[in-house]
Amino acid sequence: MKKKNISLVSAEAVPFVKVGGMADVVGALYKYLKSRENIYLFIPLYKQVKEKYKIETIFPLDIKFFESRVENGFLAKSKDFPNVYFIGHTNYFERNEIYGPGGKDYPDSAERFSFFSKAVLEAINALKINIDIFHCHDWHTSLLPLYLELNYREAFPKTKTLFTIHNLGYQGIFPPDKFHILGIPWQYFNMEELEFYGSVNFMKAGIIHSDMLNTVSPNYAREIITPEFGHNLDGLLRKYQNKLKGILNGIDYQIWSPAFDTYIAKRYKSYKSKIENKVALQKKLSLKVNKDIPVFGMVSRLAEQKGIDYLVEIMETLLKNNLQIVILGDGEQKYRDTLYLWQKKMPEKISFTSGFNEELAHQIYAGSDFFLMPSRFEPCGLGQLISCKYGTIPIVRKVGGLADTVQDYNINTEEGTGFVFEGGSRELLAKIEEALKLFENKEKMERLVNKIIHLDFSWKVSVEEYLKTYNELMR
Numbered sequence: 001m002k003k004k005n006i007s008l009v010s011a012e013a014v015p016f017v018k019v020g021g022m023a024d025v026v027g028a029l030y031k032y033l034k035s036r037e038n039i040y041l042f043i044p045l046y047k048q049v050k051e052k053y054k055i056e057t058i059f060p061l062d063i064k065f066f067e068s069r070v071e072n073g074f075l076a077k078s079k080d081f082p083n084v085y086f087i088g089h090t091n092y093f094e095r096n097e098i099y100g101p102g103g104k105d106y107p108d109s110a111e112r113f114s115f116f117s118k119a120v121l122e123a124i125n126a127l128k129i130n131i132d133i134f135h136c137h138d139w140h141t142s143l144l145p146l147y148l149e150l151n152y153r154e155a156f157p158k159t160k161t162l163f164t165i166h167n168l169g170y171q172g173i174f175p176p177d178k179f180h181i182l183g184i185p186w187q188y189f190n191m192e193e194l195e196f197y198g199s200v201n202f203m204k205a206g207i208i209h210s211d212m213l214n215t216v217s218p219n220y221a222r223e224i225i226t227p228e229f230g231h232n233l234d235g236l237l238r239k240y241q242n243k244l245k246g247i248l249n250g251i252d253y254q255i256w257s258p259a260f261d262t263y264i265a266k267r268y269k270s271y272k273s274k275i276e277n278k279v280a281l282q283k284k285l286s287l288k289v290n291k292d293i294p295v296f297g298m299v300s301r302l303a304e305q306k307g308i309d310y311l312v313e314i315m316e317t318l319l320k321n322n323l324q325i326v327i328l329g330d331g332e333q334k335y336r337d338t339l340y341l342w343q344k345k346m347p348e349k350i351s352f353t354s355g356f357n358e359e360l361a362h363q364i365y366a367g368s369d370f371f372l373m374p375s376r377f378e379p380c381g382l383g384q385l386i387s388c389k390y391g392t393i394p395i396v397r398k399v400g401g402l403a404d405t406v407q408d409y410n411i412n413t414e415e416g417t418g419f420v421f422e423g424g425s426r427e428l429l430a431k432i433e434e435a436l437k438l439f440e441n442k443e444k445m446e447r448l449v450n451k452i453i454h455l456d457f458s459w460k461v462s463v464e465e466y467l468k469t470y471n472e473l474m475r
Contacts, residue, residue, distance in 0.1 A: 006135055006470065010026040011137070012098065022167075028250065040124070040129060044088075045088040047095060049086065053080065055086060057075070058075045065181065066183050071119075087119045087120060116140065131159050132158075136162070139170060139202045146188075148209075165213065165214070171196075171201050171203040173200070204236065207236055207237065211473055213245075215247075216247065218404055250460070258366055265280035266280075274390075274391050281295065282324070284363065286347065296432070297365065313424075314429045319342070323436065326351045330356060365390040365392055368392045369392065369445075371394045373397070374421075375400070377399050380404075395418060398421065414444060
């Protein structure tokens with residue numbers, strides 16, 4: 001069977017640039033699909049990428065939106081990674097932050113990513129690559145299917161589009177006066193198209209104009225067509241649900257495996273040899289060093305979506321128990337302040353590190369006994385998949401991909417793979433108390449750890465699902 005030409009289009013991809021889980025997914029798709037199909041990866045040429053990777057400029061790109069908006073950018077390619085291309089624009093992408101300072105988007109994000117989407121089409125047209133499928137990721141690339149229809153159908157008469165929703169909570173919503181800069185006819189500014197409560201919504205373009213849609217877990221695909229999880233797009237998604245499916249993310253075991261991990265104190269494949277990592281973590285973070293104290297780890301954005309408020313609400317009660325809590329993450333100032341305050345009060349029991357630290361993240365996965373993910377919504381979640389591989393028992397809220405991947409543990413029958421709760425802080429507390437009971441039973445604890453270490457959440461299964469989806473699209 002002839003290989004298909006597939007273009008992955010994303011605002012971020014590992015190893016080049018990473019802000020969130022989307023980068024892991026896109027990087028893994030490039031890595032694992034390229035032996036099966038002809039894969040072309042397109043991301044913006046950020047300052048951070050230029051500084052770290054060998055890049056070669058190919059040709060200039062003049063992107064015309066209308067008479068008074070012509071953008072001068074350029075196309076570059078990687079010298080070390082085959083078929084990896086970068087869309088360059090000095091003003092838009094050579095900045096200190098990827099999306100904007102302090103978790104806020106830059107005010108010209110509509111300009112930046114409308115340029116990126118159109119420039120990808122222009123570049124591929126100039127390269128004369130006959131693309132079969134554009135695989136677009138999240139709102140930053142969601143105008144591409146519409147630009148394809150409006151401006152590039154002649155160049156790509158049979159090309160199909162797949163649009164992956166990584167997180168419906170971020171939709172690319174802009175004031176109405178941004179619509180004119182997109183170079184899209186005014187008739188598209190209506191409720192059935194890009195207009196959204198008086199604003200412009202980029203993600204709507206991807207949902208409406210793509211040939212197929214997918215989310216990053218089967219359960220999330222079911223959730224987003226409901227008002228509770230639909231972020232005001234549930235009606236639109238119900239309208240297009242016949243082209244919507246869920247494909248569970250995988251994780252890359254070449255990066256995330258305690259058997260090969262160079263960041264951790266001791267590599268391991270079972271419960272007994274995991275203990276040294278716990279002691280090393282306690283020492284590193286100046287916690288009381290004692291292997292018999294259960295450690296609860298969390299690596300997360302500090303945002304309401306991640307359920308950090310549930311944890312903060314029960315912190316006082318929690319810290320009365322014989323346990324330790326280790327948190328790594330960045331996000332809202334109010335949560336940072338609260339966590340610093342608790343650390344100051346009880347430094348032997350709680351450690352909080354602000355920001356993101358790759359090495360410490362690995363050490364928390366390896367050194368904790370339990371891993372906390374009390375998310376309000378979670379499209380897929382990678383943390384629980386990683387924690388299972390590291391034998392760190394997940395405690396999750398029953399939403400999105402967390403519900404797909406963690407089965408509630410029963411201490412009597414020993415069925416299940418983690419602790420799953422519904423509700424809020426009270427229910428989270430109850431599950432942590434169940435986890436503490438399990439910790440006291442060393443034999444059952446060891447059996448559960450050794451069971452979850454052997455679960456397979458590799459990209460093997462997910463890649464097959466994407467290949468199947470590409471084949472469906474071509475049919």
